[in-house]
Amino acid sequence: MSKLPLTINHDENKLKLSSYITGFGLSILFTISAYLLVINHAASRTVLIGLVIVFAICQFISQSFLFLHLGQENKPRWRLTIFAFMLGVVIIIVFGSLWIMHNLKYRMTIPQEIRYMKSQDNL
Amino acid sequence: MISYFANFWIGKLSIHQVPTNPITVGGIIIMVGLPLLIAAFLTYKKKWRWLYREWLTTMDAKKIGIMYIIVAFLMLLRGGSDAALIRVQQATSVGSSHGIISSSTFQQVFSAHGTIMIFFVAMGFMFGIINLILPVMLGSRDVAFPFMNSVSFWLFFGGMILVNLSLIIGQFSNAGWLAYPPLSELRYNPGVGIDYWIWSLQIAGIGSLMSGINFIVTILKHRCQGMTLMRMPMFAWSVLGSMSLVVFAFPILTVTLALLALDRTIGTHFFTAGGGGNMMMYVNLIWAWGHPEVYILVLPAFGIFSEVVSTFSQKRLFGYTSMVLAIWAIVLLSFTVWLHHFFTMGAGSNVNAFFGIMTMIIAVPTGVKLFNWIFTMYQGRIRLKNPMYWFLGFVVIFTIGGMAGVLMAIPPVDFQLHNSLFLVAHFHMMIVGGVLFGFFSGLLYWLPKILGFRLNERLGRYAFWCWIVGFLMAFVPLYILGMMGATRRLDHYQTSTGWHPLFVVAGIGVIIIAAGVAFQILQIIYSLITRHKLKDTTGDPWNGRTLEWSIPSPMPFYNFAILPTVNSRDPWWAKKYPKEEPGLQITNKEQPIYQDIVLPKNSSMGMLIAGFAFLFGFGAVWHIIWLVIAGLIGVIVSIIIRSTKEDTDYIIPAKEVERLDKQYRLEQGVQS
Ligand code: HEM
Ligand SMILES: [Cu+2]
Numbered sequence: 001m002s003k004l005p006l007t008i009n010h011d012e013n014k015l016k017l018s019s020y021i022t023g024f025g026l027s028i029l030f031t032i033s034a035y036l037l038v039i040n041h042a043a044s045r046t047v048l049i050g051l052v053i054v055f056a057i058c059q060f061i062s063q064s065f066l067f068l069h070l071g072q073e074n075k076p077r078w079r080l081t082i083f084a085f086m087l088g089v090v091i092i093i094v095f096g097s098l099w100i101m102h103n104l105k106y107r108m109t110i111p112q113e114i115r116y117m118k119s120q121d122n123l
Numbered sequence: 124m125i126s127y128f129a130n131f132w133i134g135k136l137s138i139h140q141v142p143t144n145p146i147t148v149g150g151i152i153i154m155v156g157l158p159l160l161i162a163a164f165l166t167y168k169k170k171w172r173w174l175y176r177e178w179l180t181t182m183d184a185k186k187i188g189i190m191y192i193i194v195a196f197l198m199l200l201r202g203g204s205d206a207a208l209i210r211v212q213q214a215t216s217v218g219s220s221h222g223i224i225s226s227s228t229f230q231q232v233f234s235a236h237g238t239i240m241i242f243f244v245a246m247g248f249m250f251g252i253i254n255l256i257l258p259v260m261l262g263s264r265d266v267a268f269p270f271m272n273s274v275s276f277w278l279f280f281g282g283m284i285l286v287n288l289s290l291i292i293g294q295f296s297n298a299g300w301l302a303y304p305p306l307s308e309l310r311y312n313p314g315v316g317i318d319y320w321i322w323s324l325q326i327a328g329i330g331s332l333m334s335g336i337n338f339i340v341t342i343l344k345h346r347c348q349g350m351t352l353m354r355m356p357m358f359a360w361s362v363l364g365s366m367s368l369v370v371f372a373f374p375i376l377t378v379t380l381a382l383l384a385l386d387r388t389i390g391t392h393f394f395t396a397g398g399g400g401n402m403m404m405y406v407n408l409i410w411a412w413g414h415p416e417v418y419i420l421v422l423p424a425f426g427i428f429s430e431v432v433s434t435f436s437q438k439r440l441f442g443y444t445s446m447v448l449a450i451w452a453i454v455l456l457s458f459t460v461w462l463h464h465f466f467t468m469g470a471g472s473n474v475n476a477f478f479g480i481m482t483m484i485i486a487v488p489t490g491v492k493l494f495n496w497i498f499t500m501y502q503g504r505i506r507l508k509n510p511m512y513w514f515l516g517f518v519v520i521f522t523i524g525g526m527a528g529v530l531m532a533i534p535p536v537d538f539q540l541h542n543s544l545f546l547v548a549h550f551h552m553m554i555v556g557g558v559l560f561g562f563f564s565g566l567l568y569w570l571p572k573i574l575g576f577r578l579n580e581r582l583g584r585y586a587f588w589c590w591i592v593g594f595l596m597a598f599v600p601l602y603i604l605g606m607m608g609a610t611r612r613l614d615h616y617q618t619s620t621g622w623h624p625l626f627v628v629a630g631i632g633v634i635i636i637a638a639g640v641a642f643q644i645l646q647i648i649y650s651l652i653t654r655h656k657l658k659d660t661t662g663d664p665w666n667g668r669t670l671e672w673s674i675p676s677p678m679p680f681y682n683f684a685i686l687p688t689v690n691s692r693d694p695w696w697a698k699k700y701p702k703e704e705p706g707l708q709i710t711n712k713e714q715p716i717y718q719d720i721v722l723p724k725n726s727s728m729g730m731l732i733a734g735f736a737f738l739f740g741f742g743a744v745w746h747i748i749w750l751v752i753a754g755l756i757g758v759i760v761s762i763i764i765r766s767t768k769e770d771t772d773y774i775i776p777a778k779e780v781e782r783l784d785k786q787y788r789l790e791q792g793v794q795s
Contacts, residue, residue, distance in 0.1 A: 078343055089371045092458050093411050100407055100462060103470045110396060116468060117402050120303050120542065 023066030134747035182269035188254030195247025205236035214630035230297035237300025248562040262347025267340035277733030282327025289319040296320035322740035335369030348688040361426025372415035424561025436503025449488035482532035509583040513564035524552025545605025575677040582646035589639030597632025668693035684784035
């Protein structure tokens with residue numbers, strides 16, 4: 001195992017610092033805007049939900065690039081690869097779960113659910 | 124007022140929590156007595172300091188691996204005793220007889236059995252073997268983050284202690300190894316059993332997650348010169364696949380357990396029937412982790428078999444590229460099949476059909492791997508040593524179990540077989556026949572490298588035959604019982620069911636397995652005594668192919684005096700038989716150039732961090748708030764202290780490396 005390089009690349013360092021500060025600013029901006037909009041009932045319910053989702057996505061994108069520095073590494077791009085894999089898994093699980101749970105809701109009543117769950121434990 | 128203070132200091136603890144049931148008390152005596160005996164022995168031999176310096180604080184992946192394996196083996200004995208108890212109960216509790224334990228004890232026993240076997244036996248062996256051999260196979264001196272590795276081990280250890288502590292203070296979960304609500308909710312389960320389950324898994328699970336990250340980085344960043352990804356040993360590929368699953372699946376478990384813990388402690392309603400909760404979400408989430416988990420366990424075992432088969436067939440692994448593709452197909456598909464664990468929950472036929480088909484598809488890459496191993500043996504010069512026996516046993520049992528799995532992947536069939544003993548037989552064939560046999564095979568294969576001597580072959584064969592006969596006797600009847608309608612987790616049934624004879628056969632099977640375990644212990648002890656005769660004098664007892672066999676046994680603590688350079692898949696084989704693989708050499712032929720080696724210093728912080736995490740867990744189980752806070756602060760402060768520490772490495776100067784290396788090679792007669 002070799003030691004970490006002791007010399008720090010100062011240019012790169014500065015670049016990162018500025019990106020962290022921008023990221024920090026943007027994060028606060030997105031969070032507070034969403035909060036204020038909801039607190040003040042600035043629009044109708046559906047519009048608000050849509051807006052909050054949009055802000056969340058902006059938040060996600062800005063953090064991925066400004067904090068995690070996606071795509072800014074040299075080849076081989078392991079970070080990017082792993083990030084893509086993570087996105088794939090998250091999409092499968094989130095949409096898969098939504099699909100499964102909606103399908104259940106459509107078919108089962110609460111008493112049926114309870115009966116099913118109890119049968120699972122052989123009670 | 125008094126009770127308020129008592130509440131503050133000891134939470135829900137009270138003297139009534141001490142068990143009185145004779146079987147439990149017997150278990151406690153063994154579990155407390157054994158460590159006490161060992162402690163007395165250490166004191167007598169004045170070995171505490173040695174233990175602390177050489178083992179407990181070590182950063183050496185090989186030693187951490189050995190500690191994992193020791194813990195896992197002890198847990199195998201514990202989980203095995205639970206299994207024996209289940210079998211005895213089911214063989215005797217029929218008709219008017221009610222067996223040897225009460226049904227509430229029985230529930231704790233099967234819950235503890237499943238939890239311990241998956242999290243502390245299978246996971247323990249897996250991380251142990253990876254630690255032992257992965258860095259060496261990659262031509263590296265250590266894992267990427269040695270300190271994190273030590274923290275992972277100690278968290279695993281802390282979780283293990285918590286599970287076993289539940290036997291002594293309080294009780295264990297009675298809700299099975301996955302603790303489905305509503306049974307696991309506060310309303311139906313006000314005791315501490317579920318909390319023990321939650322917090323021990325939570326602590327051990329964080330450790331697993333960190334190990335996953337550690338091994339991924341090790342594989343991606345710590346390969347030696349010339350080892351491109353496509354030249355990695357198949358074991359490394361398998362570990363990479365398995366650890367990717369760990370990193371993406373374990374967070375789901377962590378979150379699910381955390382939500383359940385919130386339900387139980389602060390009264391949220393994530394999984395309750397009222398208050399807008401949905402207990403089926405729990406089932407959904409736990410299996411979104413649970414199915415990847417079974418492949419987390421089996422992929423490293425596949426990797427071990429790949430190495431074993433090609434070494435003992437003295438032939439290159441058949442279909443390397445297709446093996447790699449199969450691994451990644453399994454990794455991806457693992458995330459698309461979880462619903463097959465709850466086909467009967469009430470989803471529509473579209474959903475069931477989709478997940479049923481995905482489940483059948485995942486059997487394809489698994490089958491590809493099996494055929495590749497068989498083709499590797501074809502026309503090979505096979506030597507039937509111990510590791511190979513376990514491989515052959517695996518092929519038979521895993522195939523039977525896999526076919527049972529594909530049967531249950533058909534939803535209408537699963538409606539019949541779900542939660543029956545048929546299912547129990549399926550997954551035991553996969554996890555015992557696949558995972559455990561794989562780890563046994565790997566241990567027999569690699570232990571000479573660690574210990575410096577081979578294990579006695581004859582006793583190993585006896586152990587194998589006892590295991591395989593006992594195993595088939597214990598689990599084939601369960602397929603039949605399942606089809607006769609016996610459900611899992613029964614503590615009593617009627618004579619008229621006609622199940623009794625088969626349960627007795629299964630019980631006898633477990634006795635034979637126990638004989639197998641006894642032979643395994645005997646094998647280790649006997650080999651230890653006759654180790655001079657079994658000494659590995661060459662460093663390459665099996666005529667191996669990969670880098671670990673190019674260094675002396677037992678391995679020097681720095682693994683490689685000079686880091687190797689490779690330019691083929693089986694570099695050590697290529698060096699030994701240049702005619703077969705012309706032009707491929709392991710290192711340069713010139714005079715070796717020794718360089719300074721940097722290695723991590725020992726540290727007790729790993730132990731400390733996990734110790735605090737354990738206190739946190741214990742406090743959370745018993746609602747001792749000050750302990751929870753103290754534990755949490757302890758963890759955070761220890762991490763901060765450790766991260767600000769600068770000189771964490773030490774250097775072995777080139778001169779010293781040269782001296783050590785020559786000495787090792789002289790002892791071993793290994794050519795440089
Ligand atoms: C050949 C591919 C496989 C197929 C098609 C398959 C299929 C299935 C199905 C359909 C079930 C659910 C049955 C039910 O609950 O009614 C199941 C359960 C299970 N399988 Fe598999 N399986 C496969 C491989 C594996 C492997 C490799 C392992 C472990 C290493 C494994 C471990 C388990 C476990 C632990 C359970 C049930 C756990 C429980 O309900 O407590 N399976 N399998
Ligand atoms: Cu599954």
